[in-house]
Amino acid sequence: MNVTPKIAIDSRALKREIDNRGVTAVAKDLKTLWYKTKDAVNYKWDNCEIKVSNIFGECFAVQFHVENGEGSVSMWNENGQVSLDSYKIRNDKFLDYARMVEIMENWTRGIVPCSKCGRPFKYHERENRTMFAGVFCEECWENGMRKEAGSWTND
Numbered sequence: 341m342n343v344t345p346k347i348a349i350d351s352r353a354l355k356r357e358i359d360n361r362g363v364t365a366v367a368k369d370l371k372t373l374w375y376k377t378k379d380a381v382n383y384k385w386d387n388c389e390i391k392v393s394n395i396f397g398e399c400f401a402v403q404f405h406v407e408n409g410e411g412s413v414s415m416w417n418e419n420g421q422v423s424l425d426s427y428k429i430r431n432d433k434f435l436d437y438a439r440m441v442e443i444m445e446n447w448t449r450g451i452v453p454c455s456k457c458g459r460p461f462k463y464h465e466r467e468n469r470t471m472f473a474g475v476f477c478e479e480c481w482e483n484g485m486r487k488e489a490g491s492w493t494n495d
């Protein structure tokens with residue numbers, strides 16, 4: 341029987357783990373737990389299903405980037421279709437944690453950060469201002485992103 345497994349860590353637990361043990365160890369452990377889960381159900385695809393959940397239990401896709409103890413976590417909505425910015429982490433401290441929590445709460449209320457300038461706007465008012473998982477405010481769209489997106493779609 342084919343099922344898609346995922347693992348989710350509560351955002352507060354993630355912060356606590358990173359503050360206590362550093363992002364390198366936490367990212368490694370999450371990956372290990374993911375592979376154990378994946379193997380347990382014989383999941384054959386390569387995509388990684390590590391999620392962070394907020395206080396409402398809503399899940400967000402995340403990807404850790406770590407180099408020499410410095411890093412960041414990129415976040416998307418659960419199915420990975422909408423980019424929700426990335427957040428700085430120093431080895432011993434989740435620097436952008438408060439902003440990440442705010443963006444998660446905003447998403448629950450239908451508000452996304454512009455993928456270029458970060459300004460929040462209503463996701464349902466995005467019209468066609470998207471490129472890959474990026475979504476853009478009207479200003480950024482008219483000042484460059486429309487052209488950039490066009491050069492991708494016109495190829």
Ligand SMILES: [Zn+2]
Binds near residue numbers: 458476
């Ligand atoms: Zn913008």
